[in-house]
Amino acid sequence: MATVAVIIDDWFEDSEYTEPVKAFRDAGHKIVHVGLKAGSTVQGKKQGTKVTIEKAVSGVSPGDFDALLVPGGYSPDRLRAHGEAVSFTAEFVRSGKPVFVICHGAQLLITAQVLKGRTITGWKSIIQDIKNAGASFVDWEVVEDGNLISSRDPGDLPSFIKASLSKLR
Amino acid sequence: MATVAVIIDDWFEDSEYTEPVKAFRDAGHKIVHVGLKAGSTVQGKKQGTKVTIEKAVSGVSPGDFDALLVPGGYSPDRLRAHGEAVSFTAEFVRSGKPVFVICHGAQLLITAQVLKGRTITGWKSIIQDIKNAGASFVDWEVVEDGNLISSRDPGDLPSFIKASLSKLR
Numbered sequence: 190m191a192t193v194a195v196i197i198d199d200w201f202e203d204s205e206y207t208e209p210v211k212a213f214r215d216a217g218h219k220i221v222h223v224g225l226k227a228g229s230t231v232q233g234k235k236q237g238t239k240v241t242i243e244k245a246v247s248g249v250s251p252g253d254f255d256a257l258l259v260p261g262g263y264s265p266d267r268l269r270a271h272g273e274a275v276s277f278t279a280e281f282v283r284s285g286k287p288v289f290v291i292c293h294g295a296q297l298l299i300t301a302q303v304l305k306g307r308t309i310t311g312w313k314s315i316i317q318d319i320k321n322a323g324a325s326f327v328d329w330e331v332v333e334d335g336n337l338i339s340s341r342d343p344g345d346l347p348s349f350i351k352a353s354l355s356k357l358r
Numbered sequence: 359m360a361t362v363a364v365i366i367d368d369w370f371e372d373s374e375y376t377e378p379v380k381a382f383r384d385a386g387h388k389i390v391h392v393g394l395k396a397g398s399t400v401q402g403k404k405q406g407t408k409v410t411i412e413k414a415v416s417g418v419s420p421g422d423f424d425a426l427l428v429p430g431g432y433s434p435d436r437l438r439a440h441g442e443a444v445s446f447t448a449e450f451v452r453s454g455k456p457v458f459v460i461c462h463g464a465q466l467l468i469t470a471q472v473l474k475g476r477t478i479t480g481w482k483s484i485i486q487d488i489k490n491a492g493a494s495f496v497d498w499e500v501v502e503d504g505n506l507i508s509s510r511d512p513g514d515l516p517s518f519i520k521a522s523l524s525k526l527r
Contacts, residue, residue, distance in 0.1 A: 266483050314465075316469075318465075321492075
């Protein structure tokens with residue numbers, strides 16, 4: 190069974206956190222909530238889902254986990270203003286371990302400068318940012334490029350979860 | 359006296375709307391609120407400031423105004439998912455008329471593909487996006503490059519307002 194880090198901050202898109210996490214747990218995998226401050230509580234932007242941060246991103250490394258989930262909403266915009274969240278994400282993508290990004294999640298990977306030559310999808314507002322980062326944008330419900338699984342929005346969750354689960358052992 | 363379009367949607371940074379607009383009005387300039395739907399009300403993300411949209415962006419052109427203000431927060435992210443807001447902004451920048459952007463405001467200009475070769479500043483989370491768009495990012499409280507005035511965050515408002523006012527006749 191895999192240990193999945195979820196990197197998250199305030200104003201995440203609730204369903205892009207709750208639905209993958211439920212599916213991963215139902216399949217027997219372990220979830221660890223990683224954020225800016227251990228012990229703090231962050232909230233979703235629509236339903237106010239509360240998440241307690243278990244590990245500060247400054248104190249973990251990709252070696253502690255088997256995969257990374259980046260939910261969307263405005264959480265990625267907040268996280269990428271912090272160098273430790275950016276460097277953790279950059280190392281995770283470079284490690285070759287699975288990284289699951291949905292909606293605005295790709296923003297964190299853009300600031301981590303790990304998208305050059307990759308093929309991904311994401312929320313429509315960030316299409317130009319994805320292209321400018323040197324990635325190929327495709328308008329599909331789920332895109333798999335090596336260790337990178339990406340989707341556009343909550344409507345893509347069934348495909349996103351299915352593709353992500355297939356990467357977890 | 360000038361007519362200033364303010365392009366705005368939900369979750370704008372309250373002070374980045376209220377303070378420039380108060381200063382522009384105090385100086386005798388006219389404000390027109392432009393958004394996705396005329397007659398709708400949009401709200402700020404922190405203080406819940408309410409703004410009624412007077413003109414739909416689909417029904418206006420840069421020729422109707424003397425300058426454009428793009429407040430930050432998450433309003434620019436929402437606006438740039440809509441082609442009409444993007445094309446209006448692109449035409450405004452290309453018109454040579456003054457464009458005032460603060461915080462996340464530059465996101466709308468990135469999607470409008472008008473930043474190549476320009477020098478601007480913006481909120482720290484979008485620095486990489488600004489660079490990837492072909493612009494030079496500088497970490498100053500206000501940057502003036504031709505018709506483009508930009509600032510980083512609410513702390514820069516006094517300088518942003520002063521520089522913007524100097525462009526209005």
